[in-house]
Amino acid sequence: MKMLHVVNKSPFEKSSLSSCLRVAKNDSGILLIEDGVFGALQGTSVTDEIAGRSADFKIYVLGPDLAARGLSEKPIIDGIEIIDYEGFVDLAVEHGAVNSWL
Amino acid sequence: MAEEFDDEFDGPVKRFLFVNRKAPYGTVYALESLEVVLISAAFDQDVSLVFMDDGVFQIVKDQNTDGINIKNFSRTYRALEGYDVEKLYVEKESLEARGLSEDDLLVPVEVLDSKALSELMNAQDVVISA
Numbered sequence: 001m002k003m004l005h006v007v008n009k010s011p012f013e014k015s016s017l018s019s020c021l022r023v024a025k026n027d028s029g030i031l032l033i034e035d036g037v038f039g040a041l042q043g044t045s046v047t048d049e050i051a052g053r054s055a056d057f058k059i060y061v062l063g064p065d066l067a068a069r070g071l072s073e074k075p076i077i078d079g080i081e082i083i084d085y086e087g088f089v090d091l092a093v094e095h096g097a098v099n100s101w102l
Numbered sequence: 103m104a105e106e107f108d109d110e111f112d113g114p115v116k117r118f119l120f121v122n123r124k125a126p127y128g129t130v131y132a133l134e135s136l137e138v139v140l141i142s143a144a145f146d147q148d149v150s151l152v153f154m155d156d157g158v159f160q161i162v163k164d165q166n167t168d169g170i171n172i173k174n175f176s177r178t179y180r181a182l183e184g185y186d187v188e189k190l191y192v193e194k195e196s197l198e199a200r201g202l203s204e205d206d207l208l209v210p211v212e213v214l215d216s217k218a219l220s221e222l223m224n225a226q227d228v229v230i231s232a
Contacts, residue, residue, distance in 0.1 A: 043201030064169025
């Protein structure tokens with residue numbers, strides 16, 4: 001069963017996303033929420049690390065958290081899908097377990 | 103004997119620097135820091151603000167919090183001018199690491215490199231980091 005990894009910490013401040021990318025099994029889902037959404041942006045100091053693994057995982061980012069931070073119009077890493085809260089619920093249901101990287 | 107009320111603060115004026123290093127909304131630090139900035143300004147202190155690390159996200163324009171049920175306090179940064187808080191600085195390195203530029207910001211700021219920021223920090227009486 002696939003696992004959904006949920007990351008809510010800024011990749012510039014915490015190593016949660018790096019650890020998740022290192023430990024998560026290929027084909028897992030990774031959902032970026034709250035300050036974790038910064039990890040979806042193009043052109044940052046952590047873009048290469050995340051873009052380099054985007055083929056190994058299905059990566060999602062929560063749209064309302066991007067919008068709150070003024071980032072809706074900013075370019076997102078190729079392959080990352082923007083979802084809403086309903087999509088969040090669907091992912092939680094579709095995956096066997098949810099791992100929140102607090 | 104009633105004391106006469108004087109709304110002018112006549113105590114000592116110190117140089118306060120608020121160092122904002124956290125993104126808004128994910129934690130309460132940014133909003134709390136802003137509250138203290140306004141209180142300091144009410145006491146006629148010499149206030150400067152620095153935005154560095156994830157703190158630069160506090161002043162990114164076009165924030166819309168309708169979808170997360172949290173108050174959008176980013177407009178308050180634009181009101182700081184009305185409280186004579188006009189010295190806003192952003193660390194260049196922090197902006198660049200996040201793929202941002204001055205055009206992405208909602209208030210006029212002075213962009214400083216870390217060396218200039220170091221000088222600014224050193225010239226303060228009080229530094230409050232959040």
